Amino acid sequence: MGRSPCCEKAHTNKGAWTKEEDQRLIAYIKAHGEGCWRSLPKAAGLLRCGKSCRLRWMNYLRPDLKRGNFTDDDDELIIKLHALLGNKWSLIAGQLPGRTDNEIKNYWNTHIKRKLLSRGIDPQTHRPVSAGSSAAAASGLTTTASTAAFPSLAPAPPPQQHRLHNPVHAAAPSNASFARSAASPPSEDGHSSSGGSSDAPRCPDLNLDLDLDLSMSLPSSPPKTPAAASSTTASRHHHHQQQKTICLCYHLGVRNGDVCSCKAAAPSPAGPRAFRFLRPLEEGQYI
């Protein structure tokens, strides 16, 4: 039995939002906070699907959004995160305060893809696109993802000061399955690789030497208000002031102890729906 529609489509507006609709939504959320998106439209006097309201708020109306151009640093950060996470736009957005997953996704598709292609890098695999790349791989070329994606970084020694304190880097060699799950490139057709085994070649020696400060920001305690609980994305962004350094494994949804031995403060999951947890993989199992 299929899902019922989230709203009565016959009585909802679609398409671009008007200024009046925006004002109604803003006013309502200012007065009542982010709450039940399903009932919000009616309560706010909007002829919109709740889902549409949520999207409009999250991607456009939220006051903490940073509008404007991405910097080169942002570009590089997005590329690095994409190399690590694939098309997990919400996770990537979590590392760029004020940016939304939709914005980053659009930016990726319109700017960064071309930027990488102009560098000769396949934007999905972060490996060289040249015809010889597969041959190079077959011949034992050990180009890491980072050097593939950032040729300019290749000659430089591994950075020390911002060396990942997250254990992905450290744990990967001792747990190849996680290394694959966290760092496996998305399939070539642009879809997420979560659909099981793929015939796309994996990069077994993927050594993401990410020069990132991957300090994650998470609520120090589970959301208590319905509004906070209703939106993990919002809470993620709203709690950037409460910086708490935890490991990337945690942020990726790996429970402490499954594959990560990091002892960093990984509090009880920040709310029941904060993450979609990965199941620890069996040896040799691929995502």
Next chain:
DNA sequence: AAACTCAACAACCGCCATAAC
């Protein structure tokens, strides 16, 4: 000036995970 092309981005759609019943 009109027609066309393309980049940018807002919004929609379908699916998934999970809370709620």
Next chain:
DNA sequence: AGTTATGGCGGTTGTTGAGTT
């Protein structure tokens, strides 16, 4: 324990405006 409702995510499409012919 099973079913349904809801929020959230990623992929895709539609619209718009700028640039080009």
